[in-house]
Amino acid sequence: MHLFCHDHPETLSVETDIVDAQPGKVVLAQSPFYPGGGGQLADTGVLRWAGGEAKITGFDVSGGKVWHLLDTSLEIAGKVEAAVDPTFRQTMRQLHTGTHILNAFVFQAFDGALVTGVQMAADGTARMDFDVPGADNDRLRALEAPINDAIKQNIPVNFVYIGMSVAQAEHGLIRSRSVAPPPTPDGKVRIVEIVGLDRQACGGTHLSSTGDSPALRILKIENKGRHNRRVRLGLAENP
Template identity: 40%
Template sequence: MTIDLHGRTRRLELSDQNLRDFEAVVLDSAPDGIVLTRSAFYPGGGGQPADHGVLLWQGVETRIVGVRKGDDLHLIPAEGDPLPPVGTTVRAAVADERRSALMRTHSGLHVLCGVVFRDYGSLVTGGNMDVLTARMDFNLPEVPPGFKEAVEDACNAEILADRRIDVRVLPREEAFAIPDIIRTATNLVPEDVPEVRVIDIVGLDTQADGGTHVASTKQIGHIKVAKIESKGRGFRRLRIAISS
C-alpha cells in the first residue's frame, strides 16, 4: 500500500499541500462519516487537527467538521446536514483560512523543534496544536538563564532566513539512514510502514512527519514563546503563538 492511500481513499493533501478544491465520488455515506474516492482533507495526526470544509452536490451543501480514521477515511458531516448518496460526484472545498493557519503553526513547531535540538540537544516528548497556537514538550533537565528569549530570537531568525521546506517520501531504510530523523524521544513510526514522509526545513530540521506545511519558513510569520512550564523532572513545555 502506498503512503497516499488510506483504505479506499486517495489522499491528495500529502502531495499537494496547497490543494483546497477537488472532485470525488461518494463510496459510503452515513451520519457518522462519508467516504470519498479521493480527499484533500487532512485527517488529523501528529498533533495537527483535522480539516474542516464543505461538500457541494446537486445544489446542496454538506459541512464537514472533522475526519475519523478507520479502515477508510470518514469525513464527518455536521449534525443534521444532508448526506450525498453513494455514487454521487461531489465538489469538495477545504476551509482555506483554517488549513493555512494550521500549516503555519505546524511548520512553526518544526522550527522550534529544530532550534531546541540544535542549540540544547533536547528531544521532543509530546506536542499539540490548534489554529496559530501550539505547545511542545522537551526532555530538558535545566532551563538556562535567558532560555525563553534565546529560543524565541533563534526561531524568528530562522523564519527570516526564509529556509525552504521540502517534502519527500522515502523508502523506510533510506529515511532511517538520515541522522536524527526521529526527533521524538519515542519512535512513533509504525514498524510495518514501508515508506516514510520526510519534512526538511533545509539547513535546520529534517524529520519524519505526516502533516501539512508551508513552503518556506518566512510564510510562518512570527513565533512568540508565550510560556514555559515544568512537566516533571527533566521535562519542559513550551507554549507558542504564531502571528503575522
C-alpha cells in the same frame, strides 16, 4: 497513510465522487482534507453537491478509509465538491512549520533533545514538550530570535519519502516518540526538510517556505517535571 494533502498541500478544493456513504458520513475518491494527527488539528470545510451542502465536522479513520463526518444525517451519493477552510489550514501550516523550526533549534542547542508531545490549537498557538533535563528556561526563551531569523530567511520546505530502515539509521530523523507518522504500505516514511535547518519524519501539512509565516512568539515556558519543558508558541498578529 498516504494522503492527497501530503502531495498537494496547495489544492484545497477538489471535484470528486462519493465511494462509500452512510447517513451523515461519506468516503471520497479524493479528499483534500487533513484528518488530524501528530499534534495538528483536523481540517474543517464543506461538502457541496447538486442542491445542497454540509459542513465537515470531523473525521473517522477506520479500516483504511477516511470517513468525513457531516452536520447532516442525509446519505449523500454521486459527485461532490470538497473544500477545505483555507484560513484554518493556513494557520495549521504556519503553526506546524513553526513547531519544526523550534524543534530544530532545541535539538541543536540541547544535545539532540527529543519531543515528548506537541499540540496545535485553532487560536494560533501551539505547545511543544521537550525532554531537556535541567534546561535553563532563559536559554529556551532566547530561541525566539533565531526562530524569527529562520522565518525572515524564507527557507524552502520540501519533503521526500525514504525507506523506514534508512530513516531509522539517520540520527535525529525520527525526532519524537509521539509525532512520527506510521510508514506507508510500501515501508516508506515521509521526511519534511526545512533546507539546511531541519530534517525529520512527519505526516502533517507545512508551509512550502518559512517566510509564509508571521513572526512567532514564545509565550510561556512551563516546567513539567524535572525532565520536561513545555514551550508555548504563538503566531504574532499580522500587521
